[in-house]
Amino acid sequence: MENFDIDNNYYMRNKKIDNSTIENICKCFGEDLTASEASMRVNISRVTINKYYKQLRTYITNTQEISNKQKPKHCYIKYFTLNKNFVFYIEYDNKTILLKDCNFPIEEEVKNSLIRNKKINCAKLLLNKNNNKYIVLGYMNTKNTLNEFINTRLKKFRGINKTNIETHIKESIFRFNNSNSSVFTNLTTVFL
Numbered sequence: 001m002e003n004f005d006i007d008n009n010y011y012m013r014n015k016k017i018d019n020s021t022i023e024n025i026c027k028c029f030g031e032d033l034t035a036s037e038a039s040m041r042v043n044i045s046r047v048t049i050n051k052y053y054k055q056l057r058t059y060i061t062n063t064q065e066i067s068n069k070q071k072p073k074h075c076y077i078k079y080f081t082l083n084k085n086f087v088f089y090i091e092y093d094n095k096t097i098l099l100k101d102c103n104f105p106i107e108e109e110v111k112n113s114l115i116r117n118k119k120i121n122c123a124k125l126l127l128n129k130n131n132n133k134y135i136v137l138g139y140m141n142t143k144n145t146l147n148e149f150i151n152t153r154l155k156k157f158r159g160i161n162k163t164n165i166e167t168h169i170k171e172s173i174f175r176f177n178n179s180n181s182s183v184f185t186n187l188t189t190v191f192l
Helices: 019-030 035-042 046-067 108-116 145-155 165-177 183-190
Strands: 003-006 010-013 074-082 085-092 095-098 122-128 133-140
Touching: 019 035, 019 046, 019 183, 035 046, 046 165, 074 108, 074 145, 085 108, 095 165, 108 122, 108 133, 145 165
Parallel strands: none
Antiparallel strands: 003 010, 074 085, 074 122, 085 095, 122 133
16 A cells, blocks of 8 residues: 655555546546546546545645635625525635634624625725734625635535535635636646
């Protein structure tokens, strides 16, 4: 049994398929194909595709968590509902991150105000350097393109359950942030 160390936290066990097949799986993942579609294209089982997709999603999630450590001077807090749950996220510097993945000191009252008022879905926040907390500059109603992107993307998947919904949301945010870049062309380095 071989172990391949990747980024000191990521391990790949039992590599049984060749490098070109792995490259094809990564291309399918980059094109956002479902496991069934990728299985037909690469000609290996859907279960195997799902195994590699899960490892790619874990890698993406881990790299996102490492990059979400800095506090911006100003940002927007927004939310959407998914399966009757409120999902809060922060937008700043053309990036979007889940609120629970960062350690921003945002009070619960801000989130509750957004939920209670149906005419607003966004609050502009400014970091107060004296007490290291965010203050609200104003509430507004904005177009929620992330919500539309996630809902459209997740509709094509069958079998998303409570245990993997968060990973799919994080992957969707990663794709939303990097939609015009070449991030997915380098995914093969995770396995090779």
